Amino acid sequence: MSVGFQAVQWNRAKYIYDAVLIAAVVVYLVGFMGIVATIHPPKSTPEWIDLRIRALGTCAFLMLTIILSIGPLARLNPIFLSLLYNRRHFGVLFFLIACAHALSMVQWFAVQDALPSLVEELTAWENYFRFIGFPFKTLGIAALLVFFLMAATSHDYWLNFLRPPVWKALHMLVYVAYGLIVIHVALGIMQRDHSAWIPIMLGASLAWVSGLHIIAGQRERAGDHGQAPSADGWLSAGPPGAIPDKRAKIIAAPGGERIAIYRDGDQVGALSNLCAHQNGPVGEGCIIDGLVTCPWHGYQYRLADGCAPPPFTEKLVTYRVRLRGGAIEVDPRPLPAGTAAAITVPREKM
């Protein structure tokens, strides 16, 4: 959150995150090129560029695999939330590495005065109807365009401009781009280089990334079933004491969005589980300094009315809450964002 516009809100954690990230990339690139150049010393400029292409390509693929793992890992275990916090910086650095890989490829053709061959390869239309022999560089270019779109819209300005649902849908194109990259490698270098590590790298990455997403997705399905409402349409959340202090219990009506029921001492309130910033899971956060805090990027809201404290203007949808028969009940029909709806539970009924 910020009072005024800042390109990037740097803080100590972000400096450390980015420094570790850049250092890891440099170590990988230098290590890869050093080891391969020692075993098979390049004999010409194109061979040196080819080595750089491989180093950047494998680095980018590894980074993409890690980036795609952070989301489901954070869903499966909160310990990975710290990686999610700065994932956009990771994504932008990955895009720069992928760009360097593509530019090195162009340079490889250029130093051999063979740029027309590159154009010829990309415009050999008959090859687009073949599987083996398909112009695999086109798949890489298509994926790079998706990554460009994502990197260019990664700033919060675009998030606010496009609104979180559209922005999120746009950024889900990364899954398609990942598929394009796997096939780009399988139809490209894997066809010429018969070493076993390429299919192993591709297969392991695909199994890991898709397995994590499928497992996390199935676990989320349970939370979307929802509970049947009572005769008057309210949902039961159990006794107030069953909601951990300064934490939330998440419930949902069948077919409805999730509701986060927070307890702060004797105050109980129900808010939308969708953070106004990136639709993060507000109910998986906690109360810090008296404010409900989203676990993804730290956006904060008052429990009483779902409003961010001044001067911030974000508001969450709230829900009516009541105490009935010793249980907290929530009306799943949403109130306008920012409507005060929290209640105070008498001490003897906690």
Next chain:
Amino acid sequence: MTRKHRSVHRALWPIVALVVCFGLVMALVLRAPPRVESSPAAQEMRK
């Protein structure tokens, strides 16, 4: 994520995994065998 995004996510990943896995396996099965450098003796025989 909204409920809709989660549903799309759940539907999309198995499809992406299957399609990409099929493509990867086919690319492995159909790739040309490695070129074998002929030995000097074999080259001599061809002469």
